[in-house]
Amino acid sequence: MRILLVDDHALFRDGVALLLKELDAAVQVSHAANLDEALAILDGDAGIDLILLDFILPGMHGLQALETVRERHPGVPLVMLSSQEDQVTVLRSIQLGAMGFIPKSAPSGQMFEALRTVLARRIYVPPLSLAGIALPVPARACTSPAELGLTPRQTQVLRLILEGKPMKLIARELGLSPNTTKTHVSAVLRALAVTTRTQAIVAANRMGLVLGDDAS
Known part of the structure; x- marks a missing residue:
């Protein structure tokens, strides 16, 4: 390394x-x-x-x-x-x-x-x-993307969000159009009950969200 x-x-x-x-x-x-x-x-x-x-x-x-x-x-x-x-x-x-x-x-x-x-x-x-960041939370505790109702593609998008990737790079890595990428990102944010990618990162940390190898 x-x-x-x-x-x-x-x-x-x-x-x-x-x-x-x-x-x-x-x-x-x-x-x-x-x-x-x-x-x-x-x-x-x-x-x-x-x-x-x-x-x-x-x-x-x-x-x-x-x-x-x-x-x-x-x-x-x-x-x-x-x-x-x-x-x-x-x-x-x-x-x-x-x-x-x-x-x-x-x-x-x-x-x-x-x-x-x-x-x-x-x-x-x-x-x-x-500490002190007030975020809404999903209606029930979830530890995996599937429990949040995310599709495999949306799980891939979530993984890249958690890697700090910007929207353009997410689209490029997954071979998606900008509009399709935006749609998937919006779905991920809704599932996490947040409105920004930064909030999504914080929420995922708090939930202890685990992404399996199938999300890669």
Whole structure:
């Protein structure tokens, strides 16, 4: 597994790289101190499995960097690292395509949990970031897409939503027209009793929704 770690503090990068070795002794960590270095690595190497991106980089706001990376390399899972962990920042990051958000204050165990979740192609949101979000819930508890009444195609759409994929990329990956994709996304949101894709991610986290291999 190859991970690209983007942070302007070399000491922090070295510390995280050591922690990542505990997650997987065979992990290879590439380092970048800014967005330009990160893009140079990504553009020249298709073998990166995961990006860890600092929220605050020299000369660029973290959300701008996130948008740029997701636009250039939408298929590579990306996790934000930040000393800012307010609810607005976390949910906005997820909305823009991050598959996870890890506070820099988090213990190593939480980081490992987050990375395992993301590498399994699921969204990781810090539990405290979900506190106080009032969402409607389905009439009964559900743990699978079938229980929500979703079709196999809608389950595939849900999986891509939970991977942080934007509408255009969902359409491209599934070979659907924009209108058909919009229809399926709307059906998924209705099933989860939410109105936005970000709310869908939060709702799925709260429900512990499990997508089987047949959704891939």
